[in-house]
Amino acid sequence: xxxxxxxxxxxxxxxxxxxxxxxxxxxxxxxxxxxxxxxxxxxxxxxxxxxxxxxxxxxxxxxxxxxxxxxxxxxxxxxxxxxxxxxxxxxxxxxxxxxxxxxxxxxxxxxxxxxxxxxxxxxxxxxxxxxxxxxxxxxxxxxxxxxxxxxxxxxxxxxxxxxxxxxxxxxxxxxxxxxxxxxxxxxxxxxxxxxxxxxxxxxxxxxxxxxxxxxxxxxxxxxxxxxxxxxxxxxxxxxxxxxxxxxxxxxxxxxxxxxxxxxxxxxxxxxxxxxxxxxxxxxxxxxxxxxxxxxxxxxxxxxxxx
Amino acid sequence: xxxxxxxxxxxxxxxxxxxxxxxxxxxxxxxxxxxxxxxxxxxxxxxxxxxxxxxxxxxxxxxxxxxxxxxxxxxxxxxxxxxxxxxxxxxxxxxxxxxxxxxxxxxxxxxxxxxxxxxxxxxxxxxxxxxxxxxxxxxxxxxxxxxxxxxxxxxxxxxxxxxxxxxxxxxxxxxxxxxxxxxxxxxxxxxxxxxxxxxxxxxxxxxxxxxxxxxxxxxxxxxxxxxxxxxxxxxxxxxxxxxxxxxxxxxxxxxxxxxxxxxxxxxxxxxxxxxxxxxxxxxxxxxxxxxxxxxxxxxxxxxxxxxxxxxx
Numbered sequence: 001x002x003x004x005x006x007x008x009x010x011x012x013x014x015x016x017x018x019x020x021x022x023x024x025x026x027x028x029x030x031x032x033x034x035x036x037x038x039x040x041x042x043x044x045x046x047x048x049x050x051x052x053x054x055x056x057x058x059x060x061x062x063x064x065x066x067x068x069x070x071x072x073x074x075x076x077x078x079x080x081x082x083x084x085x086x087x088x089x090x091x092x093x094x095x096x097x098x099x100x101x102x103x104x105x106x107x108x109x110x111x112x113x114x115x116x117x118x119x120x121x122x123x124x125x126x127x128x129x130x131x132x133x134x135x136x137x138x139x140x141x142x143x144x145x146x147x148x149x150x151x152x153x154x155x156x157x158x159x160x161x162x163x164x165x166x167x168x169x170x171x172x173x174x175x176x177x178x179x180x181x182x183x184x185x186x187x188x189x190x191x192x193x194x195x196x197x198x199x200x201x202x203x204x205x206x207x208x209x210x211x212x213x214x215x216x217x218x219x220x221x222x223x224x225x226x227x228x229x230x231x232x233x234x235x236x237x238x239x240x241x242x243x244x245x246x247x248x249x250x251x252x253x254x255x256x257x258x259x260x261x262x263x264x265x266x267x268x269x270x271x272x273x274x275x276x277x278x279x280x281x282x283x284x285x286x287x288x289x290x291x292x293x294x295x296x297x298x299x300x301x302x303x304x305x306x
Numbered sequence: 307x308x309x310x311x312x313x314x315x316x317x318x319x320x321x322x323x324x325x326x327x328x329x330x331x332x333x334x335x336x337x338x339x340x341x342x343x344x345x346x347x348x349x350x351x352x353x354x355x356x357x358x359x360x361x362x363x364x365x366x367x368x369x370x371x372x373x374x375x376x377x378x379x380x381x382x383x384x385x386x387x388x389x390x391x392x393x394x395x396x397x398x399x400x401x402x403x404x405x406x407x408x409x410x411x412x413x414x415x416x417x418x419x420x421x422x423x424x425x426x427x428x429x430x431x432x433x434x435x436x437x438x439x440x441x442x443x444x445x446x447x448x449x450x451x452x453x454x455x456x457x458x459x460x461x462x463x464x465x466x467x468x469x470x471x472x473x474x475x476x477x478x479x480x481x482x483x484x485x486x487x488x489x490x491x492x493x494x495x496x497x498x499x500x501x502x503x504x505x506x507x508x509x510x511x512x513x514x515x516x517x518x519x520x521x522x523x524x525x526x527x528x529x530x531x532x533x534x535x536x537x538x539x540x541x542x543x544x545x546x547x548x549x550x551x552x553x554x555x556x557x558x559x560x561x562x563x564x565x566x567x568x569x570x571x572x573x574x575x576x577x578x579x580x581x582x583x584x585x586x587x588x589x590x591x592x593x594x595x596x597x598x599x600x601x602x603x604x605x606x607x608x609x610x611x612x613x614x615x616x617x618x
Contacts, residue, residue, distance in 0.1 A: 021442075023436075023440065023520075023521045024436035024439075024440035024442040024445075025436075025442065026432075027432040027433060027435050027436035027440075027521075027525075028432070028433045028436045028437075028442075028448060030428075030429045030432065030433075031429050031430075031432070031433040031448075031452075031492060031496065032448065034429070034485070034488060034489055034492065035448075035451055035452070035455065035489065035492070035493075038467075038470070038485060038486070038489040039451070039455055039458065039463075039489055040451070041466075041470070042463050042466035042467055042470060043458065043462075043463070043466070045466035045469060045470070046462060046463065046465055046466045049465060049466065049469075055465075055469075056465070056468070056469045056472075099363075102356075102360070103360055106353060106356050106357050106360065109353055111346075111349065111350050111353055112350075112353065112354075112357070116357075120357050120360070120361060122601070122604075123360075123361045123364050123365045124360060124361070124364045125364075125600070125604075126364055126365060126368050127364055127367070127368070129546075129593065129596050129597055129600055130368075130550075130589075130593050130596075131549070131550035131551075131552065131567075131568045131592070131593070131596075132550070132552050132568070133552050133567075133568035133569070133571050133572055134371075134568070134571060134589040134592060134593060137571055137575065137585050137586075137589060138367055138368075138370075138371050138586070138589065139367070141370070141371075141374060141382070141582055141585075141586070142367055142370060144383070146383040146385070147383070147387075148370060148387045151385070151386060151387050155386075182363070182364075182367065186364075190608055194608070194609075239456075239457055239459070242459070243459040243460060243461055245460070245461055245552075245553050246552040246553060246568075250572060250575075263461075264459075264461040267461050267462075267464075267465075268461065268464070271464070271465050271468075272557065277465055277469070280465055281465050281466075284459075284461060284462040284463075284464075284465055285462065287459050287461060287462050288458065288459060288462040291457050291458065291459045291462070292454070292457055292458075294457065295453075295454060295456075295457030298457065299453055299454075302453075
């Protein structure tokens, strides 16, 4: 719109019009160059690697067709990782949503003063401010067999003997999931809190006039109003959680006996410990395709809202 | 839980109603008035307990990290675990500060994060200006790429990035890491910045342009100075992302003189095999920049973040 208007005013001067027309390209040039060179090109590259043999490691990689995909998709280890990723993602996202919603409702309450509310909000956001590498090291300390969580569980007799949470095949997936839940709910909470503050007060007023109880107001006013945020946050969270790498890599490394192996750790190991960059690329492309499918739904949900 | 948020108003509203037309549910209204006060105290108590339980869940691990950083290594696994240790010891911090290798991790993190922040902010301001004020050919395509980029998993890009950086001679350099991070921070920064510019009336910068100034001048003289809150939120976001990044920092660097704090912590695990107090000390020190930025700028930051990520 602006371009049209500025273009019309100095219509006597061809060069000014040209400048106005080319101006936006100057402004987006750095972004466009970077995104093409380091986003579009790498995506093409990884797809290319995935249908080749000996990518990166050999000078002239040969075309391999879908061999890498077939090998991968017939490998039970890959399906094990996919299943683990599914369990890890679904439980994380559900817990993130529930904790985020619970915390945001508590923080939005008018029953507490502004100061305690600010203090609790900062405490609740804390986990989100730490890098995954630090969270991983911290939880290794907390969940150590001799660590404080085992001590607490034993002192309330929830467990008889100390548990090696990350080392025991029966508890490792639970342990990484709990750690991921702790690390990831705050972004949900912040978004839902912003959403709660945006719910028009007269909707509650109207519900109250109709005699709705608090719980009914929550069901019929709060939840529907938060729906768009919940849907988009859930989709973003699915994207992020399926890609979680650092937390797993730095606690269990996918073990013990592959119970915490994820698509991300499988991909990384294929590439950087097995140096099979072609197979790793095929695995990466599978993750990419899944992510893009979720992203299409995300963009659609955003569009329908606006 | 919504009960909690609305009870105060609720109470007022029902009180107002009861003295007037108490026709419909006279007895019900009366019952409510009787129970009002104790119920409200109960609610408040329940809320407080909930808040405290939440604070323990969120805060205890962080508290334990802080406590452990002041313990000696033997005290860390003392049984039963001690909250207050005998000697409040700074040894772990001193050990980190006296290790040139670990100081190097911090310097590297600052070099990378600050460069990424400066460049991302610059490019995002420029691109957001074009997106907010112009219609141009290719705008839709770029828009799709920018939104789509956020869905591209880092793990899917790590392999081609490794290949590219080796080919371009940028493997194990600051430049390689900085360029990488910009690509990941820039799209969201542009979305946030465009949302911010869209809130500013177009007349502001158009007025200057009518006076004969170019778009560049209008952007930097008029829009940028009044967009400081938006720019701050973009900068804080970018700094946090690049300070905390792990996967690319791990993969695109090889030597310790280029490694950042998150990778450095991992090295510490390997080298000193469980110097827990040192690991907690470097974790605290490595989190301080982000914690401080967040505490100082949280108002701007949360606003910018939520306006960019979720349309509600």
